[in-house]
Amino acid sequence: MYGLCASLWAAQQQKMGPSAAPLVAGDYNVKPVPFNEVRVSDDFWTPRLETSRKVTLPYTFWQCEQTPRVRNFERAAGLSEGKHEGIYFDDSDVYKVMEGAAYSLQVYPDTMIRLYLDRLIRLIAAAQWEDGYLYTFYSLPERQPEKRWTNIRQMHEQYCAGHMYEAAAAHYQVTGDKSFLNIATKNADLICSTFAPGKRTDPSGHEEIEIGLCKLYRVTGDRKYLDQAKFLLDQRGRKGNRGPNGDGGLYGVYAQDHIPVTEQTEAVGHSVRAAYLYTGMADVAALTGDMEYVKAIDAIWRDVVGTKLYVTGGIGASGGNEGFSGKYELPNMTAYCETCASIANILWNHRMFLMHGDAKYLDVLERVLYNAVLSGISMGGDRFFYPNPLESTGQHERSPWFGCACCPSNVARFVPSVPGYTYAHKDNDVYVNLFIGGDAVIETANNKVKLAQQTKYPWEGKVTISVEPEKSGTFAVCIRIPGWARNECVPSDLYRFQKAVDEQATLKVNGERVSPDVKDGFARIERQWQKGDTIELDLPMPIRRIVAHENVRADRDRVALQRGPIVFCLEWPDNEGKVLNMVIPDDAELRAEHRPDLLNGVVVIQGTGQVVKRTMDGEIVSSRAKPFTAIPYYAWAHRGKGEMTVWPARKAEAARPEPADTLTYRSKTTASFVHMSLDAIKDQSVPDSSSDSSALQLDFWPHKGTTEWIQFEWSQKQEVSNVKVYWFDDTGRGECKVPASWKVLYRDASGSFKPVQSKTPYRTEKDTFNKVDFAPVKTDAIKIEITLQPKWSTGVQEVVIE
Numbered sequence: 181m182y183g184l185c186a187s188l189w190a191a192q193q194q195k196m197g198p199s200a201a202p203l204v205a206g207d208y209n210v211k212p213v214p215f216n217e218v219r220v221s222d223d224f225w226t227p228r229l230e231t232s233r234k235v236t237l238p239y240t241f242w243q244c245e246q247t248p249r250v251r252n253f254e255r256a257a258g259l260s261e262g263k264h265e266g267i268y269f270d271d272s273d274v275y276k277v278m279e280g281a282a283y284s285l286q287v288y289p290d291t292m293i294r295l296y297l298d299r300l301i302r303l304i305a306a307a308q309w310e311d312g313y314l315y316t317f318y319s320l321p322e323r324q325p326e327k328r329w330t331n332i333r334q335m336h337e338q339y340c341a342g343h344m345y346e347a348a349a350a351h352y353q354v355t356g357d358k359s360f361l362n363i364a365t366k367n368a369d370l371i372c373s374t375f376a377p378g379k380r381t382d383p384s385g386h387e388e389i390e391i392g393l394c395k396l397y398r399v400t401g402d403r404k405y406l407d408q409a410k411f412l413l414d415q416r417g418r419k420g421n422r423g424p425n426g427d428g429g430l431y432g433v434y435a436q437d438h439i440p441v442t443e444q445t446e447a448v449g450h451s452v453r454a455a456y457l458y459t460g461m462a463d464v465a466a467l468t469g470d471m472e473y474v475k476a477i478d479a480i481w482r483d484v485v486g487t488k489l490y491v492t493g494g495i496g497a498s499g500g501n502e503g504f505s506g507k508y509e510l511p512n513m514t515a516y517c518e519t520c521a522s523i524a525n526i527l528w529n530h531r532m533f534l535m536h537g538d539a540k541y542l543d544v545l546e547r548v549l550y551n552a553v554l555s556g557i558s559m560g561g562d563r564f565f566y567p568n569p570l571e572s573t574g575q576h577e578r579s580p581w582f583g584c585a586c587c588p589s590n591v592a593r594f595v596p597s598v599p600g601y602t603y604a605h606k607d608n609d610v611y612v613n614l615f616i617g618g619d620a621v622i623e624t625a626n627n628k629v630k631l632a633q634q635t636k637y638p639w640e641g642k643v644t645i646s647v648e649p650e651k652s653g654t655f656a657v658c659i660r661i662p663g664w665a666r667n668e669c670v671p672s673d674l675y676r677f678q679k680a681v682d683e684q685a686t687l688k689v690n691g692e693r694v695s696p697d698v699k700d701g702f703a704r705i706e707r708q709w710q711k712g713d714t715i716e717l718d719l720p721m722p723i724r725r726i727v728a729h730e731n732v733r734a735d736r737d738r739v740a741l742q743r744g745p746i747v748f749c750l751e752w753p754d755n756e757g758k759v760l761n762m763v764i765p766d767d768a769e770l771r772a773e774h775r776p777d778l779l780n781g782v783v784v785i786q787g788t789g790q791v792v793k794r795t796m797d798g799e800i801v802s803s804r805a806k807p808f809t810a811i812p813y814y815a816w817a818h819r820g821k822g823e824m825t826v827w828p829a830r831k832a833e834a835a836r837p838e839p840a841d842t843l844t845y846r847s848k849t850t851a852s853f854v855h856m857s858l859d860a861i862k863d864q865s866v867p868d869s870s871s872d873s874s875a876l877q878l879d880f881w882p883h884k885g886t887t888e889w890i891q892f893e894w895s896q897k898q899e900v901s902n903v904k905v906y907w908f909d910d911t912g913r914g915e916c917k918v919p920a921s922w923k924v925l926y927r928d929a930s931g932s933f934k935p936v937q938s939k940t941p942y943r944t945e946k947d948t949f950n951k952v953d954f955a956p957v958k959t960d961a962i963k964i965e966i967t968l969q970p971k972w973s974t975g976v977q978e979v980v981i982e
């Protein structure tokens with residue numbers, strides 16, 4: 181634990197930046213209390229903010245220096261020579277970390293960070309062209325004016341610009357120094373004059389600039405940036421812009437460019453692009469009063485929360501498009517749930533709340549925050565998940581960095597901004613949105629109200645809020661009563677608590693019980709407030725079992741556990757190494773225990789479940805009782821790789837039974853190459869089809885057109901007379917196709933492999949076992965040799981050797 185010392189807090193109150201008075205008319209009905217007005221002091225968030233400042237920010241800057249990201253700017257600035265290295269949109273990572281650093285600077289004035297930012301800003305200024313263009317990819321090895329804007333669907337020039345505007349606006353707000361802002365407005369002016377009616381009208385392939393332009397409008401008051409954001413939104417999916425086939429082509433649905441944004445009602449395509457789009461639409465709607473945008477994003481929100489949201493708050497189920505699948509398609513092991521998409525989902529839901537004043541958006545926000553987002557970053561602050569799956573057989577671990585580093589840099593900018601989601605105000609009323617210990621001074625229409633929270637949230641439901649208005653007066657303190665405390669798992673029927681709990685949230689003011697109406701998710705306590713008043717909120721925190729809508733196939737006969745806002749998972753280290761073979765029956769008693777020694781201090785859930793096993797006749801039976809321990813999902817993958825599940829089975833059919841002791845299962849198995857899981861081919865779980873990736877497969881991707889092998893060995897000779905293979909083929913989604921051919925070999929007495937004498941053909945049919953019979957052999961090893969189709973990979977779902 182540490183707290184900000186009083187002098188720092190005082191320094192922070194003397195704002196370094198410009199006046200907070202808004203320059204623009206309109207904007208959201210409910211106003212957020214910016215992060216820099218909120219002081220955090222609790223056991224949960226303080227250490228995370230500390231880690232973000234001391235580890236994540238310096239670490240991600242270091243990575244930007246080590247990888248060619250900063251070097252590209254140095255070269256574009258003329259400090260050294262060379263070509264562009266890395267990915268074409270790498271500039272955006274530097275901007276995002278700078279944005280995070282600016283936020284951090286506001287709360288912890290740090291000369292080193294300030295000076296480092298100044299150095300980067302000088303580099304960026306020198307890399308900017310005279311007319312405002314800024315993008316290192318087309319600036320190296322020398323400037324290529326003929327290439328710029330030639331491929332804006334793919335090249336992310338406007339995406340990078342958007343992140344630059346966000347960083348520059350943050351830097352200006354914090355420091356009052358216009359050096360970065362001037363670079364941003366010069367670039368934005370160029371974009372305004374290039375992309376305009378009668379000139380270029382084709383939309384960018386990756387949304388983000390719209391959010392950045394709204395921020396530029398807010399800090400400069402120059403209306404043209406808002407108009408430009410609206411113009412760019414309105415070009416998306418517009419007839420004349422939709423490519424030769426009129427459908428937006430490759431980037432149509434993928435980049436939400438298939439129909440005009442005001443006609444969109446469903447979340448489609450790449451989920452980060454999508455949620456940035458919806459966030460930008462909310463901003464423009466708030467600033468212009470355009471209700472068409474609101475109608476569209478309201479419908480899209482219902483689609484996401486009703487059919488496309490993971491129980492962790494993650495969005496974007498599919499890795500193939502890094503985005504949304506169909507309704508209720510929410511596979512767990514292959515869940516993509518990109519960390520950036522979770523952050524974007526928070527940005528969007530926060531704006532939906534500010535627009536509508538309804539706490540249901542904060543319910544979603546809180547679910548994403550404590551689960552999907554926190555999973556994306558290690559507790560040490562320097563390891564990251566890109567996808568955040570809800571189930572693992574041990575193939576997942578956080579990485580120090582990625583070639584495409586959008587997620588680490590997004591985490592670097594997001595975590596320092598978390599305090600800004602805690603409070604809001606409207607007219608004379610103040611809102612407590614999240615339960616985070618610390619305090620804030622909120623400037624309302626006619627008063628200044630200091631709120632201070634004391635709480636051990638998310639582990640305990642007691643929150644003490646002291647209310648200190650500068651002058652006593654009548655106003656409302658609106659306290660969010662989370663959906664989960666009102667027996668509502670999510671604001672839709674996608675997930676529900678298996679049992680309603682009678683216990684209700686209670687409120688006291690100065691020790692006296694009060695029962696205000698809960699409207700739009702807020703308990704509104706309106707009275708004459710004066711210094712020294714105290715509110716005590718007590719949220720019941722029983723362990724809740726969650727079941728999914730029956731249309732969610734992946735979660736059928738499964739149960740998730742939640743306590744407070746925290747979603748739990750079973751992970752291997754606490755459960756004798758295995759969790760997927762377990763069943764947690766509905767009547768298993770559950771208890772919560774606080775474990776200060778575990779994973780930086782967490783509450784765990786314990787109980788007794790059953791292990792299920794497959795018999796030699798293929799039957800699934802419970803073999804023994806086994807105690808289990810569930811940990812918060814965000815804390816998984818800190819103790820090595822292994823099994824994990826957010827949705828353990830509640831019925832035996834949904835578990836992955838311990839395999840029967842078959843010849844195949846007993847073998848020592850090796851392969852020429854392994855992508856996904858080698859064990860999956862002998863786990864005795866038969867997929868629904870060749871494209872069913874939920875069953876997990878061994879595949880050889882990215883190998884294509886090669887010859888691969890899988891070998892099965894035994895310590896003693898076995899008589900073998902047939903081999904069955906179920907191929908993996910995800911054509912249409914991925915790059916695996918049934919192979920060109922295959923054959924079975926056996927090891928003879930001399931130790932060399934010889935083909936078996938087959939009696940039936942080697943088939944390569946989809947969606948079934950392909951059985952080859954051969955003259956029986958006595959051998960200690962069988963090898964399957966597989967020749968891939970040219971330009972295609974392949975995979976194997978299951979193998980049976982008899």
Ligand SMILES: [Zn+2]
Binds near residue numbers: 518
């Ligand atoms: Zn990302």
